[in-house]
Amino acid sequence: MSKPSPNPRYVLLRYLSGALLFRVVFCSCVLVSLLEILALLEQTTPILQRHLGILGIFNYACMRLPFLLSGALPLSTLIGALLMLTQMTLASEIAILRAAGLSTLGLYKYLVPATLLIGLAGIVLDDQVTPRSEQALAAWWNRTDPTPEDGHSFWFHEGSSLTHIGHVADGGNILGTVDVYMRDANRMLNKTLHAQTAHYTGAHGWTLYNVEGLDVDLRDQKVDRLEHQADMPWHTTLAPRDFIRLSSGNAPLSTATIIGMLRGQLASDSSPGFLRAGLIERFLRPASLLVLLLIAMPVIYIPPRTGTRSWLPVWCLGAGLLFIVVQGLLRAMGNAGLLPPPVATVPTLIIFTLGALTVLLRNETR
Incomplete structure (x- = not known):
């Protein structure tokens, strides 16, 4: 008996998801490598002055890696989606899919699962991995400091x-x-x-x-x-790791720590608005990546004769960078108490989603 042929929908889903994930991972590796090099150029001299040697440089790079990866994830998703969609358009794959009856909305739906997977990985990274690595880095950096008395002072409230x-x-x-x-x-x-x-x-x-x-x-x-x-x-209920966290300024925090601070169960040096905005932004990470994917979608309308001379990928990249900048700006205003946490996080998603949908509908009706 011959084996039943796989469902074409699942084949297309695996192909598109694999292509998107590969390019996002590749872009993340490139961006994180560049950020690591820049960080090491700044910190190599202090590390060597503390007589930590090559092992100290390696430890610093490893403990800093999750923080850099978390920051590079949105831009990696944007660039990865642009690369994939542009290559598919120039290779006439998008034209073939359209001839087979796949709409722009259908193409977007096929890319949603991979994007949500990246977003969930970002939530886990922000919530569990990055706070622990930054805590370990801050403790190691403080322990090897020959002049800790020159460190900055800080306030906190406990009860x-x-x-x-x-x-x-x-x-x-x-x-x-x-x-x-x-x-x-x-x-x-x-x-x-x-x-x-x-x-x-x-x-x-x-x-x-x-x-x-x-x-x-x-x-x-x-x-x-x-x-x-x-x-x-x-x-006091505080342990040494808590004082390291408080001395680090706006260190990454886990969800459990943020909730404990908001309830007054843990010592905090941050305002409630700052903590709430960080919590909302963390769980809206998948939604932010979906908006970036939507911003990258117009590149499928690159005219075949234009090819690589089209400015459409550049405009989409600029729109995605604008989204990231505006999102960060509103978040900073929320941290400063100038905006309520929901206003500092949600409107950016709505505005850029409507803008991207407008561009897509305009191209569809041409």
């Missing part, structure tokens, strides 16, 4: 308390100049603590050294100086 840290050393196990401002249930200051250093031991937790403080009663306008203590336990 009702505000804390200022002068610097972080030894991969987060040592803190310099710790100032804790404790507040009551009414958010009124009632106690302050100032310590020269804080050390972490796994068995006993955090210990503050050379501690001075004030007992404050704002209602009665009284301030009493607390007795100096050579050392005292510091009851």
Whole structure:
């Protein structure tokens, strides 16, 4: 008995998905390689000054890789789609598919599964891989820093308390100049603590050294100086890795960490708007890639006689770059609190989707 022939639809789906995935992976490798080279040109001298050698350069490149890949994914998807569709158009494959009855919408539907797969991979990368790699990189960089006291200071809030840290050393196990401002249930200051250093031991937790403080009663306008203590336990839920994260500024965060910050269960140095915008943008990653794919679709209308002389791929590339820039600009405004998180993330998708659909419909009616 002869084997049944495969469904032509699945054959076409596998062919288009494989072609798109191959080109996106190829573009990602090229872009990430360029970004790695630029990053190493900047960081090789500090790495060698710390006597970390070739192994240190290799460690830095490996731990930085997920962050660079996450940033290059949208542009890789855009360029990969443009390359695939342009090559298919110039090779008359699009004309053959159209003659077989495949519409532009049908072609887009065949490319959606691969694009969604790339988007889901981006979500996993942003949510699980990048936060861990950046955490490991920040801890390694801090641990090998010969002058950690020159690091920047930072503030964070934990529950009702505000804390200022002068610097972080030894991969987060040592803190310099710790100032804790404790507040009551009414958010009124009632106690302050100032310590020269804080050390972490796994068995006993955090210990503050050379501690001075004030007992404050704002209602009665009284301030009493607390007795100096050579050392005292510091009851905080933060571990050394948390201080590394806080000292890194806007470090990548997992979804669980963001939700914990929004609920007040984890210490945070970011505004709620910044956290909500990051959460919304992360789960809209597949939608963003679908918009970039839609922006690349007009290249299938390149006239056969024009060939590689057509400016259509350039215009599509420019439109995709504009989408990425506008999306980043609105996100920055959302981070600064100038726009609500939904307004900073969703309108860009809608505007560019409508614009791309307008271009496609205009070409269809010609």
